[in-house]
Amino acid sequence: MKYIFTLLLVMAVTLVNGQILNETFDDSAGFTTSSPFFSDGGFDYFGLAIVNDYNGGDIPSGLKEYTGFDGGFLTGMDLDAEGEAIPFVVTWTGLDISGATDLSFTGQFAEFFDDPGDIDAADYIRVEYQIDGGGYQNLIAFEGADFTSGSSNGNFREDTNFDGEGDGTILTGAAQAFVKAIAGTGNTMDLRMTISLDSGDEDFAVDSFMINDGTGGTDTIPPTLTCPANMSMDNDAGLCEAVITFNNATATDNSDPNPVVTQTEGPMSGEAFPVGVTTVTFMATDQSGNSSTCSFTVTVNDVESPSIDCQDQNIILENSQMYAVPNYVGDGIISVTDNCSDSLTILQIPTQGTVVGGGVTEIIIRATDSNGNMFECSFNLNVDNTLNVEENTLNIISMYPNPATDRVTISSEVEHVEIYTITGRVVLKTKQNSFNVRSLPSGIYLVRITTETGSVVKRLIIE
Known part of the structure; x- marks a missing residue:
């Protein structure tokens, strides 16, 4: 007898501390609608998104990009555009609440905001309930608010006092959960949602409608x-x-x-x-x-190595001079780039200041970024210190004016011209016999002139 009593007690607790409604909108089996689902394939539709139930209609291209819903959800836009009568009513009837005394409703709501808003004063979403057929009572409502043009171009806000004006939490494209207490007790409950949206871009989305019985105590356990x-x-x-x-x-x-x-x-x-x-x-x-x-x-x-723009360097010196190797990266002669690091570790072999004579010297540049990625390249430093200024069979070629401040002209047709600093670095190349040196700092330069018959090196002073 004690066993039977315990079993009955467990059954009673299960009944009164259970879930009365769990509407996930993954199908339409649990509710009825005043108008059937539909879709014109564009911006007029009413149905279940994600599971794509539009009563045979195409998936609407105007479906908003709501976030936060899990699985299917009920949605619609411009509900009367295909000739349907608004408002639309979604109903759940005959919910068993026998023995329940602490009922609550939870639902997720969204309305996608377009700039400016699209909700008008006549638009609304309202959820009501009745117990044992005693007449419908307000549960939660959303009305137009924040209008930017008369009574148009607004948002949905919760109507906290059910006076037809939105004054509470604003709806956005992200699902928001609202929890409301349900007053009264009885045997059966009917729940209905009424929606009125009659223009383009006026939309709604709802999900996870639940009625829970909390008679057994307050839930304090987190998910x-x-x-x-x-x-x-x-x-x-x-x-x-x-x-x-x-x-x-x-x-x-x-x-x-x-x-x-x-x-x-x-x-x-x-x-x-x-x-x-x-x-x-x-x-x-x-x-x-x-x-x-x-x-x-x-x-x-970061697994990407730096990039080094290695190019052979050609240096011309006069009178068999020696050449001091520069800091190729630090002086901007060779460029190094990386996808991430502003701070790169550069190794140059031979180091800056190493003196070399005429001929070819191999230069190695190694760059390592802050994440340990390394790249190395090499190039040839070609030092020509065998030509003396104007000691060449082409020394009859003249270059004027010299000194110069602006444009310099060579008295012969040329194949190409190279201007070097006194330390041997190329600062200008051209194939014209007349060129502008205004951008070069004042100083002494060497100019190698190459024609079809040979080449000559001349000294140029820029003031």
């Missing part, structure tokens, strides 16, 4: 939230970042079958993550307001 595993990826080519995709965290709860999961920290999936370690955090909240968080890290590794 169990599971994040993806830590991720590690290489950088995208040429960039100091990588585009990363990942799954949302998943949540389970002792009383809420659909806790709301939102990302609270870090770039979204499909966005760029910088090189280094980035933390991504999710939060899950159940209908009782209990929440929990979890995090994972995304590590983007």
